[in-house]
Amino acid sequence: MSGIPRVLSIAGTDPTGGAGIHADLKTIGALGGYGMAVVTALVAQNTRGVREVHVPPVGFLTAQLDAVSDDVEIDAVKIGMLQDAAIIEVVRDWLARVRPPVVVLDPVMVATSGDRLLDAAAEDALRGLCTDADLVTPNLAELAVLTGRPVAATWDEALDAARRLHESTGTLVLLKGGHLDGADCPDALVGPVPLVGPGGVHEVAGARVATRNTHGTGCSLSSAMATLRAGGASWPDALVRAKQWLTGALAHADALHVGRGNGPVDHFHELRAPADRAWSAEVWDAAAAVRAGIEECAFVRGLGDGSLERDVFTWYLAQDARYLGEYARLLARASALAPTADEQAFWARSAQSALVEEQRLHSAHLDGRRPADPAPATTAYTDHLHASGRTYGELVAAVLPCFWIYADLGTRLTAARHETHPYDDWLAAYGDPAFAEATAQAVRIADAAAGAASAHERARMSEAFRRSAEHELRFFEAPMALVPARA
Incomplete structure (x- = not known):
């Protein structure tokens, strides 16, 4: 040919x-x-x-x-x-x-x-x-x-x-x-x-x-x-x-x-499309419906206004701890695949931060309790991440929503913070300017990877991002199965 x-x-x-x-x-x-x-x-x-x-x-x-x-x-x-x-x-x-x-x-x-x-x-x-x-x-x-x-x-x-x-x-x-x-x-x-x-x-x-x-x-x-x-x-x-x-x-x-x-x-x-339109802008806009679903889901609304039931939140955190353990492994793999020393260092720091976050925030609410097994939504998400590890670009695209969606939520929910808010430490963690800067760096790295990718790999990156965003929505929806249906 x-x-x-x-x-x-x-x-x-x-x-x-x-x-x-x-x-x-x-x-x-x-x-x-x-x-x-x-x-x-x-x-x-x-x-x-x-x-x-x-x-x-x-x-x-x-x-x-x-x-x-x-x-x-x-x-x-x-x-x-x-x-x-x-x-x-x-x-x-x-x-x-x-x-x-x-x-x-x-x-x-x-x-x-x-x-x-x-x-x-x-x-x-x-x-x-x-x-x-x-x-x-x-x-x-x-x-x-x-x-x-x-x-x-x-x-x-x-x-x-x-x-x-x-x-x-x-x-x-x-x-x-x-x-x-x-x-x-x-x-x-x-x-x-x-x-x-x-x-x-x-x-x-x-x-x-x-x-x-x-x-x-x-x-x-x-x-x-x-x-x-x-x-x-x-x-x-x-x-x-x-x-x-x-x-x-x-x-x-x-x-x-x-x-x-x-x-x-x-x-x-x-x-x-504008010649200078970044890959990240394309996939973020394409995920608008999923992002709106996350903002409107009962778990996120209850988390923001503090009305979320305690057992639902602790169940979510226990699943999140399971998720973050696998997520840290994927970030370490991104570090190993990264083409520059700066990117290697960024992903290594992010992997360490995920493990530290698991110990600090999660342990404070869980008192050492964890579920016997990951929930289906947790397993589906981590399986998707592992399946996306074939190339550096695809892996970076797959892990990006866990930065970006959480940083976006943290920014939006910051206004709800107050000293007696039951989940103020969660809001503080994801509304932290340092996390916002880490997210911005992850976006820049993903755009650089997309710019260097072939058309086929760029398409796979977009698909990996889209599927991760959808898994984020399902992950937020899963805890509410514990709560009886409400009008």
């Missing part, structure tokens, strides 16, 4: 530019590739729906495919809309002759309305094409058609269906959770352990973006995966980066003002 991946989209058109080959070409370019396109169908559509479809003769499709592959070395192929069985067979024959290194299939089978787009023969042909692809990216309705099962209503049902599709085709499956209900929007790779890791599932969590402008997200995600994989990323790394990019494209979609229906995503949002 060349340094710039050459990616061919085989799909239909969209005159408004939001889906099909138009979305594919934008995606490929936005993620550093060189895009090419072969048209399977000319579609008269806009943001409110499809009006008419014209399918050129299959002989012309063959001529287009051959014209490209006779002249250009193709690094990856993304396949989208294929209207009938004859077209699918032409594409299969061409793939067998050319054998591109990477083939990603987005099996367009079901309209947004829920209507089936292909007849039975075409659906059977498309199932066969799945076996020729390296990755298949169905939505939940298409996954149901491909497996002959009802549309999954839960994430576990969707995972089961994705496993069935992988087992029947031998192909890696990208399971998309966007059509499920709820605030969470996970995606997962389901396939062989050597490609995706333990259990044959590599899940990437995500939060749903509140926008109706989602036109072309399936096309864009599949072409992003093809481009990133052709550029040298592993499939799991490609999913992390693609999901980060697509989440940003959705978050900026409303600003485009394209059409009066379900508009497109902003494929080039990263190019429009």
Whole structure:
């Protein structure tokens, strides 16, 4: 492969530019590739729906495919809309002759309305094409058609269906959770352990973006995966980066003002970001909803005004002591990986401070008591931190929320301090200017690491920060399970 991946989209058109080959070409370019396109169908559509479809003769499709592959070395192929069985067979024959290194299939089978787009023969042909692809990216309705099962209503049902599709085709499956209900929007790779890791599932969590402008997200995600994989990323790394990019494209979609229906995503949002915008500012802003959840959760409100029940606070501190022991080990690892003597010294001091804090603040409230075992929220958080220790940048990003979120809370809650406040020592510890300065230094170090990182590692850093922030929220929510539900 060349340094710039050459990616061919085989799909239909969209005159408004939001889906099909138009979305594919934008995606490929936005993620550093060189895009090419072969048209399977000319579609008269806009943001409110499809009006008419014209399918050129299959002989012309063959001529287009051959014209490209006779002249250009193709690094990856993304396949989208294929209207009938004859077209699918032409594409299969061409793939067998050319054998591109990477083939990603987005099996367009079901309209947004829920209507089936292909007849039975075409659906059977498309199932066969799945076996020729390296990755298949169905939505939940298409996954149901491909497996002959009802549309999954839960994430576990969707995972089961994705496993069935992988087992029947031998192909890696990208399971998309966007059509499920709820605030969470996970995606997962389901396939062989050597490609995706333990259990044959590599899940990437995500939060749903509140926008109706989602036109072309399936096309864009599949072409992003093809481009990133052709550029040298592993499939799991490609999913992390693609999901980060697509989440940003959705978050900026409303600003485009394209059409009066379900508009497109902003494929080039990263190019429009200020050139001097720091990585830390991006991830801090992206975590706004999680940070708001922390501020509003009952534990933090009770901690601030002093109304938190004592047994709830001591349970939290005991879990925090468990957490800080592991956290200190991760900070020591950051010290060992740090590229400069100053950074090594900073992380070493921070590790020592975490252990001192555990002994001073926690022991004062716990009287030597500790729970027999870490709570699930504690274990989940520390497991995530240990899993994020593959590179220095990712590890720094993972530990940063424990600095930044606590310093932010300490600053916000300082006004509540008074001599008789039952948790004044906690407020003092995290509202301390010295802790604020340590946090600022940790942010500067993280920004430097992000600046030196590749695009793939920077994406992994952002994902590690996001997941740590979410674990912080769950950690604050966990103690309230001890308290009976309140109105």
